Amino acid sequence: MQLALTEMRRAKLRFGLLTGAVSLLVFLVLLLTTLSGALVGALTGALEGLRTDGLAYSQTARDNISASRLPADTVDAVAAVSGVSAAAGIATLTTGAAVAGESLDVQVFGVALDGPGAPSGLQNGRLPTTDGEAAVDGSVSLGDVITLDPSGVQLTVVGLLRGAQFNAIPTAYTTLGTYDAIVRASFDNLPFVPINAVAFTVADDASISDVVAAIERAVPGVSAYSLADAVALIPGIESISQSFGILVGLTFIIGIVVIGFFFLILTVQKLKAFTLLRAIGTSSGRLALSVSLQIAIVVLLASVIAVALTFLAVQSLNTGLPVNLNVATIITTVLAVLVFSLLSGLLSVRRIVRLDPATAVGAR
Amino acid sequence: MSEQDATTADMGPDPLIDADQRPTALLQVRDVTKVYGTGHTAVTALQTATMSVEQGEFVALVGPSGSGKTTLISIIGGLLAPTTGSVHIGDIDVTALSRKELTRFRAERVGFVFQSANLVPFLTARENLLYVAGLIGSSKSGARARADQLLEELGLADRAKNLPEQLSGGERQRVAIGRALMNDPDLVLVDEPTAALDTALGRQVVQLLGREVKDRGKTGIMVTHDLRMVEYTDRVFQILDGHLTHVESSTGAGH
Ligand SMILES: Nc1ncnc2c1ncn2[C@@H]1O[C@H](COP(=O)(O)OP(=O)(O)OP(=O)(O)O)[C@@H](O)[C@H]1O
Numbered sequence: 278m279q280l281a282l283t284e285m286r287r288a289k290l291r292f293g294l295l296t297g298a299v300s301l302l303v304f305l306v307l308l309l310t311t312l313s314g315a316l317v318g319a320l321t322g323a324l325e326g327l328r329t330d331g332l333a334y335s336q337t338a339r340d341n342i343s344a345s346r347l348p349a350d351t352v353d354a355v356a357a358v359s360g361v362s363a364a365a366g367i368a369t370l371t372t373g374a375a376v377a378g379e380s381l382d383v384q385v386f387g388v389a390l391d392g393p394g395a396p397s398g399l400q401n402g403r404l405p406t407t408d409g410e411a412a413v414d415g416s417v418s419l420g421d422v423i424t425l426d427p428s429g430v431q432l433t434v435v436g437l438l439r440g441a442q443f444n445a446i447p448t449a450y451t452t453l454g455t456y457d458a459i460v461r462a463s464f465d466n467l468p469f470v471p472i473n474a475v476a477f478t479v480a481d482d483a484s485i486s487d488v489v490a491a492i493e494r495a496v497p498g499v500s501a502y503s504l505a506d507a508v509a510l511i512p513g514i515e516s517i518s519q520s521f522g523i524l525v526g527l528t529f530i531i532g533i534v535v536i537g538f539f540f541l542i543l544t545v546q547k548l549k550a551f552t553l554l555r556a557i558g559t560s561s562g563r564l565a566l567s568v569s570l571q572i573a574i575v576v577l578l579a580s581v582i583a584v585a586l587t588f589l590a591v592q593s594l595n596t597g598l599p600v601n602l603n604v605a606t607i608i609t610t611v612l613a614v615l616v617f618s619l620l621s622g623l624l625s626v627r628r629i630v631r632l633d634p635a636t637a638v639g640a641r
Numbered sequence: 642m643s644e645q646d647a648t649t650a651d652m653g654p655d656p657l658i659d660a661d662q663r664p665t666a667l668l669q670v671r672d673v674t675k676v677y678g679t680g681h682t683a684v685t686a687l688q689t690a691t692m693s694v695e696q697g698e699f700v701a702l703v704g705p706s707g708s709g710k711t712t713l714i715s716i717i718g719g720l721l722a723p724t725t726g727s728v729h730i731g732d733i734d735v736t737a738l739s740r741k742e743l744t745r746f747r748a749e750r751v752g753f754v755f756q757s758a759n760l761v762p763f764l765t766a767r768e769n770l771l772y773v774a775g776l777i778g779s780s781k782s783g784a785r786a787r788a789d790q791l792l793e794e795l796g797l798a799d800r801a802k803n804l805p806e807q808l809s810g811g812e813r814q815r816v817a818i819g820r821a822l823m824n825d826p827d828l829v830l831v832d833e834p835t836a837a838l839d840t841a842l843g844r845q846v847v848q849l850l851g852r853e854v855k856d857r858g859k860t861g862i863m864v865t866h867d868l869r870m871v872e873y874t875d876r877v878f879q880i881l882d883g884h885l886t887h888v889e890s891s892t893g894a895g896h
């Protein structure tokens with residue numbers, strides 16, 4: 278294997294350029310994976326992060342929490358179903374807001390902060406304990422006061438959340454009481470303020486699918502979901518995920534094919550040397566190993582550069598999305614690139630195995 | 642120098658270094674015919690060639706361009722399969738070896754100096770020699786000592802760290818001769834080393850080849866156009882249009 282390393286040392290420019298090109302390809306795959314993950318996360322994060330086993334919507338909502346309207350007493354009806362250990366209402370609306378003179382859109386969630394449906398992902402501060410407080414995922418700081426528009430209700434930021442956006446806009450989690458106040462500020466003579474969903478947890482000895490079925494049987498006009506199903510059924514989320522999957526997948530495949538071609542070009546350029554090596558008694562297996570080793574080294578070096586580039590890009594590109602570098606995703610992607618690059622290296626290996634060492638002789 | 646050389650050889654585990662136990666007619670070529678291509682384009686490069694060369698013999702192979710010299714030594718060296726006929730090295734039937742066995746055979750028993758493109762371009766002169774030692778798993782220190790000694794004898798001591806592209810054509814061929822001798826092979830096959838031999842040093846190189854063959858009981862075949870070189874060989878074979886003939890003793894043939 279000395280041969281592979283010596284060659285790389287003697288041809289630093291060539292292998293350097295190759296590593297650079299491969300690192301750009303890996304960077305592209307990593308960045309697309311990260312950004313699409315961030316975008317899907319921003320669409321689903323709010324639901325995904327709720328501390329609950331399941332959600333119940335009104336049947337007419339067609340899987341869409343924003344379109345769901347339930348009377349507040351549905352919470353008690355759900356709580357009474359056997360297998361449900363706790364239930365609490367979730368109410369949400371989109372509203373205009375202003376923080377320190379800057380206006381923005383906010384998705385307000387009224388939840389039971391000590392019951393099912395409380396948010397997760399607290400980075401800093403605490404969850405609200407009284408009316409008028411909020412935990413926020415957005416560009417605000419602890420202690421900021423958000424003034425909602427048009428209701429005029431003021432929320433003091435007491436906690437900062439991460440990964441809890443909804444439809445890619447900032448979220449503010451507050452008490453159900455504050456939510457009531459926001460709605461009543463605009464519609465002051467409502468008989469009651471409807472909620473959008475009921476969050477419920479399941480007793481230790483019950484299964485979520487049984488409980489979901491039991492709720493739908495016991496509470497008329499309600500559709501129940503496990504949390505995972507509710508997230509997957511968010512309108513449009515499936516086709517968005519699939520589109521990104523295709524985009525990432527295609528980039529990956531193109532990257533692998535290009536890497537395979539790069540090494541095939543290198544191999545074809547070196548056929549004369551390979552033929553000589555075969556003629557003086559090098560087995561084709563040894564040459565194939567040597568090429569594979571070079572592929573592995575180039576891909577691993579390129580991956581290190583690509584991870585660094587991705588890191589820099591995530592720091593400096595301001596997409597307005599909460600972009601997280603996911604270590605597991607990075608490792609999986611790099612390993613996949615490595616494995617498939619080695620497979621595409623079989624193009625080169627095939628060329629080497631087919632060499633006729635006899636062509637090394639003579640003046641040709 | 643040659644004591645050190647012998648020590649190196651003794652350290653090798655390979656039985657083929659054990660020169661005493663070999664039969665004397667080391668190389669036997671029987672009725673070898675080589676036809677390139679088929680049908681209208683078929684070229685008969687060799688026609689029922691038969692020769693045998695003893696252990697410790699260094700022979701010359703002469704003949705005009707295109708007569709089949711390279712074809713013959715390629716078949717002998719296990720690079721090319723003959724159309725018919727057989728080649729034996731000691732008790733090995735070279736023509737019966739598998740592809741894999743041929744690769745090993747070439748690494749362990751054959752030292753080949755090709756007509757062109759002889760050296761691995763990204764290895765220095767010394768590394769080109771050490772590389773083939775690595776192929777048969779020789780001890781590193783022994784290989785280094787032998788490589789340095791060979792380079793010294795070939796007048797290349799100060800070129801050891803140069804890449805092939807930094808060497809003259811003659812120097813490159815001498816490095817290739819060093820590589821051919823490196824693994825102490827049974828067979829040394831040298832194809833047209835004219836550039837390497839084109840100087841006073843060249844005569845020393847041929848003498849070195851002859852001495853290696855004699856002292857270590859190898860079989861050497863050198864293809865050459867240069868009749869002055871023939872005087873350092875024991876016998877001369879000639880090929881004309883694929884027909885191999887044995888020319889009488891070469892002593893003084895160049896004069
Ligand atoms: N791979 C091949 N395919 C077809 N014909 C070939 C091939 N190799 C050699 N020949 C032909 O076989 C004949 C003998 O070739 P060979 O290379 O053995 O000659 P040579 O004696 O070594 O010549 P030179 O002194 O020019 O090197 C020539 O006519 C050549 O054209």
Ligand SMILES: [Mg+2]
Nearest residue numbers: 639710711756
């Ligand atoms: Mg020739």
